Amino acid sequence: MAYLKIIKNGIASTIQDNGRFFFRESGIPVSGAFDKLSAQFANILLKNKVNTPVMEFFFSGPIIQFDVDVFVSVTGANINVYIDDNAYRSGGVYLIKSGSILNLSKFKGGRVGYLAIRGTWDIELIYGSSSTYTPCKLGGLSGRYLKCNDTLIINPNEYDIKKNILNKKIFDVAYFLKLNMNLIPFVKGLDWDKFEKKITNMFLSQVMEIDKESSRMGLRLKTINMYHEVERKHSIGVDEGIIQLPKNGLPIILMADGQITGGYPIIGFVPKYALSILSQINIGQKFKFELISLEKAKKNNKKMLQGIKKFKKNYNLKYANS
């Protein structure tokens, strides 16, 4: 039995996967990785099954010791990957020898990082998923953040990967998506037409900033207060990426742990292909929204899925044999 041990826990470190589906009608949120695309790529680099759990951490990652030789990958934020005394760039695959220490505490940019291991984790499935939903102590490791001295059982697999690509950056999410963090695309939401022109114009022109009160549930935005009188009479089902505009005039973007239903008016939504970039924007970093059509959002979503397929095919041909 092999395991990894948390020497230092990092910030808000949890176990996540693609999320919990089919149970929203019972009030079970989808949850899953905050940056689902980066989490997915952590597994792609190791040729793991898509929904294999990953370790997620914000702003500063954990320090971990392994008692077994294991191939790992690190994606998401731009992180200094220290293995004992050697430093590498994130976005690659690394071989960690038994007894070695992996240090992911130094972020150079971005908000959230992912660690995947080649193989499987011993994490119980709850409602079909390993994802941790801390507000309800559900899933992952006892539904909580990882702590110092936690040991997690892992089952590493062999990996026949070309040695010359080890320790090198081979994936960068911003480069892959060809998006920049200053301009976040959105599509008009259900209630867009109910807002006065003055409000929608402000929404289009004002600089937005990620507030420190943000969490895995949602990103709160700091901007000019767009006070308005629009009301939703009843709560409705909501979704990841939806931008609510409460009467206090400060937008909230629902993220991975977002609630099932919401009563605030919906001014827009950020399409799937842009959620990864959005999730990497740091506290205090500024951006603007850019209005795009649903057609364009669909096209870009499709492009992203095709891009993933193409990357996998190339990668498997060039670097990984098994």
Added chain:
Amino acid sequence: MSNIYQVNCISKKISVLSDSSLLIEFYSEKDISDFSFKLGKKLKEKFSFIIDIVPTFSSVAVYLSHDANILHYKKLIEDFINNQSNLIFKKDSDDIGVLHTIHVNYNGKDLQRVAEEKKLNNKELIDIHTNKIYIVQFLGFVPGFAYLGSLDKRISLPRKINPDKNVPKGSVAIAENYTAIYPVTSPGGWNIIGHTNYEMINEKFSIKLKPGDKVKFVSI
């Protein structure tokens, strides 16, 4: 109350909620969430591309697999609903749910303000809130958060303009036509009138209150 009712499917609207979800809304003055739930279930059974449904007051949100062509599926769902111009639903006998008695300490931080806004004294407000057996209309917001309807109009009021960042677990709250209990500490915008020790989800994460169950509040 009649146990059969009809919903006119012509007076509906299907909108794009996000790039992988749709919202089917019916124009209804009364709570038809049990109908929304059954329609959602029917759609989920019929179409394999639907992964989740969330029924509420007079709408049902339908969530599609992420690679789905949303406008194509919107059309399929529209056609399906249009083909059944009127949907008639019977309230099944198994809809008659369990009665839960929940003890509440009416000491919520918004109690005084709500009473003043509604021109009642605290006791009158508590009497109105405890005087009724509520029905679990649907679940949402966070796991186990049951929307209990319907709230007496005399104490109905909107959500708070500035939502609280931390509403404690067990808070008993009201907003619009509903009352609810926060199953876990979470942000929230409902008006908090009291607190209870009642556990809404157990250690195995099974949900206590199910759609159709009844709730009676008792002041302690």
